[in-house]
Amino acid sequence: MPVLPKSKKFVVIGAGMHGLSTAWHLAKELKARGIGSGEDIVVLDKTSPGAGASGIACGVIRNFYYQPAMGEVMRVSVEVWEENAQDLHYHGVGYMALVGPVQDSDLQSIYERQQKSGYRSDLICGEQQVYDYMRGLFPDWKARSLTTCLHEKQGGFAFNISSVLGLVRKVESEGVSILSGVEVTGFTRSGDTITAVQTHHGTIETGQIIIGVGPWIKGLWTMLGLPNTIDIRKPNCDVVKDWPMWTYWRLQEGEIRVNPAEYVTADGAYPPVIHVDSTEPLISDRTGQVITDKLWGIYFKRDKRGVQGGAVPDNLGTDAQVDPYGPDSPYYTVNDDFIDYWTAGLAHCMDRFEGCSAAYHRAPSGGVGAFTADSFPVFDRMLPNVYVIADSNHGYKMIGVGKEVARVLMGEHSSVLHPFRFARFAEGDLHPVSNSPYPWS
Numbered sequence: 001m002p003v004l005p006k007s008k009k010f011v012v013i014g015a016g017m018h019g020l021s022t023a024w025h026l027a028k029e030l031k032a033r034g035i036g037s038g039e040d041i042v043v044l045d046k047t048s049p050g051a052g053a054s055g056i057a058c059g060v061i062r063n064f065y066y067q068p069a070m071g072e073v074m075r076v077s078v079e080v081w082e083e084n085a086q087d088l089h090y091h092g093v094g095y096m097a098l099v100g101p102v103q104d105s106d107l108q109s110i111y112e113r114q115q116k117s118g119y120r121s122d123l124i125c126g127e128q129q130v131y132d133y134m135r136g137l138f139p140d141w142k143a144r145s146l147t148t149c150l151h152e153k154q155g156g157f158a159f160n161i162s163s164v165l166g167l168v169r170k171v172e173s174e175g176v177s178i179l180s181g182v183e184v185t186g187f188t189r190s191g192d193t194i195t196a197v198q199t200h201h202g203t204i205e206t207g208q209i210i211i212g213v214g215p216w217i218k219g220l221w222t223m224l225g226l227p228n229t230i231d232i233r234k235p236n237c238d239v240v241k242d243w244p245m246w247t248y249w250r251l252q253e254g255e256i257r258v259n260p261a262e263y264v265t266a267d268g269a270y271p272p273v274i275h276v277d278s279t280e281p282l283i284s285d286r287t288g289q290v291i292t293d294k295l296w297g298i299y300f301k302r303d304k305r306g307v308q309g310g311a312v313p314d315n316l317g318t319d320a321q322v323d324p325y326g327p328d329s330p331y332y333t334v335n336d337d338f339i340d341y342w343t344a345g346l347a348h349c350m351d352r353f354e355g356c357s358a359a360y361h362r363a364p365s366g367g368v369g370a371f372t373a374d375s376f377p378v379f380d381r382m383l384p385n386v387y388v389i390a391d392s393n394h395g396y397k398m399i400g401v402g403k404e405v406a407r408v409l410m411g412e413h414s415s416v417l418h419p420f421r422f423a424r425f426a427e428g429d430l431h432p433v434s435n436s437p438y439p440w441s
């Protein structure tokens with residue numbers, strides 16, 4: 001049975017990317033300022049590090065965001081990945097987004113912003129130019145009607161559990177303790193201030209709580225007495241009343257088992273992660289039938305045992321079964337429609353993937369994500385001593401959030417996190433919306 005400390009200055013709830021990254025950076029801040037150390041911090045997880053979304057994520061790391069504020073979070077995050085590439089199993093192979101005319105101007109804006117911030121990327125415009133560029137990288141590339149390509153030279157992917165374990169090592173080397181099998185069940189409060197965290201194994205008195213519980217956020221949010229419906233001021237000043245704070249989406253990802261060493265670029269290099277949004281008819285690789293002739297999207301990357309990727313997720317509404325997460329979850333195994341859709345997308349892109357539906361391997365690869373009222377994160381102090389990291393399922397890649405949160409906990413202002421404050425809903429200071437088919441772009 002885990003032995004709980006009687007009190008800790010800082011209690012972090014959740015040992016996913018955000019809880020761990022916050023604990024790591026907070027320990028460094030305390031030490032650097034000579035006001036404490038990692039021994040002032042405990043991380044609690046009801047299961048163990050990586051038991052949530054961070055352990056299932058495809059691990060794609062990109063700055064492909066239309067919203068300037070999201071781009072800033074990613075610029076800061078990619079710095080953390082690059083500085084700790086080996087320890088966190090990060091592979092900076094780059095990321096490519098290929099789209100049709102409806103998203104041309106979105107990519108142009110993203111590219112211009114990346115140029116201004118020094119984020120390395122190239123923009124290729126024009127149907128034939130994009131096709132030629134892709135043929136240069138992959139001689140068997142065949143997808144047409146893609147009119148803009150943003151080739152990010154930074155970003156790429158990391159191996160999910162390996163990077164979580166890399167973070168665990170960093171956290172523990174700072175003297176932070178991580179307690180697995182400790183579920184937070186409630187809070188003791190004095191007015192708006194939380195004085196203790198209640199768990200199945202006892203109570204920990206504390207001065208500061210950081211919550212990073214991924215898809216379980218609604219439960220903790222409710223325990224804190226925060227609202228599950230909110231009013232949102234739209235840019236035209238209309239107010240939408242009683243909007244659900246949390247909506248669940250089902251993320252489906254899968255893999256084909258092919259020799260990964262054969263999935264290389266024309267010059268034998270590790271291929272970048274590829275994302276395609278197209279309105280060309282999507283033809284089933286299995287049946288030859290048209291799956292859709294409307295906007296569809298897939299992404300894929302080379303993985304340890306083949307090629308892995310995903311597609312546009314399914315909206316599950318405001319209630320979903322989050323527990324159990326992992327192998328026993330109803331969302332762990334993907335459905336046949338996803339397999340048909342994703343393999344059709346692969347076969348659409350390259351000759352080498354024709355017939356790939358036969359190589360589909362039913363691997364554990366799905367999960368549920370909790371999205372906020374506008375599908376962008378809430379990073380904010382929700383009670384005087386409670387900081388909530390609700391990443392709206394954007395965030396394995398957002399390892400830099402913990403670094404910024406640690407600064408905020410030290411009393412600094414973070415211009416990177418400020419656009420994600422909860423008050424934006426009431427103020428109408430919402431993020432711009434792109435033409436992407438995904439809820440998170």
Ligand SMILES: Cc1cc2nc3c(=O)[nH]c(=O)nc-3n(C[C@H](O)[C@H](O)[C@H](O)COP(=O)(O)OP(=O)(O)OC[C@H]3O[C@@H](n4cnc5c(N)ncnc54)[C@H](O)[C@@H]3O)c2cc1C
Pocket residue numbers: 013014015016017018019044045046047048049050051052053054055056057058059060061182183184185212213214215216251252253365366367368369389391392393394395396397398
């Ligand atoms: C299938 C899938 C693929 C994805 N692919 C990508 C991708 O390629 N790139 C990307 O950037 N993002 C991706 N995401 C999103 C990303 O995984 C999440 O946004 C991110 O991992 C969330 O991290 P977290 O630390 O907030 O939460 P989690 O990783 O979910 O960690 C939360 C932890 O909190 C613990 N916990 C929950 N409740 C309690 C409690 N009451 N008491 C104590 N502990 C508790 C859980 O056990 C868990 O370990 C994907 C998500 C899914 C589901």
